Amino acid sequence: GAGVSQSPRYKVAKRGQDVALRCDPISGHVSLFWYQQALGQGPEFLTYFQNEAQLDKSGLPSDRFFAERPEGSVSTLKIQRTQQEDSAVYLCASSSTKQGALPYEQYFGPGTRLTVT
Amino acid sequence: DAKTTQPTSMDCAEGRAANLPCNHSTISGNEYVYWYRQIHSQGPQYIIHGLKNNETNEMASLIITEDRKSSTLILPHATLRDTAVYYCIVRVRGSNYKLTFGKGTLLTVNP
Secondary structure (H helix, E strand, O other): OOOOEEEOOEEEEOOOOOEEEEEEOOOOOOEEEEEEEOOOOOOEEEEEEEOOEEEEOOOOOOOOEEEEOOOOOOEEEEEOOOOHHHOEEEEEEEEOOOOOOOOOOOEEOOOEEEEEO | OOOOEOOOEEEEEOOOOEEEEEEOOOOOOOEEEEEEEEOOOOOOEEEEEEOOOOEEOOOOEEEEOOOOOEEEEEEOOOOHHHOEEEEEEEEEOOOOOOOOOOOOEEEEEEO
16 A cells, blocks of 8 residues: 655765666556656656656656656656756656546655755 | 646635635636645645536545636645645646646645
8 A cells, every 4th residue: 555655765966976766656557757846846747657658758858867667667767967957856656547548646756855966 | 738826825724724726717628627735845645626516525625616717725624734835737638647737825724
């Protein structure tokens, strides 16, 4: 009955370092989303997976951002050569239904707070 | 998806009803109204959604006006734990799976 978990909860990186953020969705959930939330703002969509297929990556801010979900469960968001503007909370969400299905709710994890110094 | 307008902040006394308004005057006939909330340092949490009829669940009630241009989320007996940012989101059934958040309303429940 566990919810969406994310690790690490906090990450401090020096500018130029690569980071990897992990998301464990609710077991059996087909859809997985990544969002970025800057301080004082609402979350903004980054990318969407249906099982292992990345169907939408239109929100990724640059080619330094890369996400994968190779076996259709755990997902990793990787940021290469981090910049200060990458500092934000990165949220992962999962849902039991596919795109096109009835309106559904997304279950969010607690997020990973990334600080780039 | 239709754009929504919410007040930046609201206050409510503990034990009283909290009524959070949302304007979505450009909503289309096939767009649903969703409400999520985000408690400090947590991820957003789904509250409720509706199309045109009023909806109620264990967390809240959603009242949608007849012309569907606005809605109100009602927390019937607010507690301190309801202090959070509340987001009103309008989205089309099926065709747009991602959630588009605005800045939401910061509801502060006071003792």
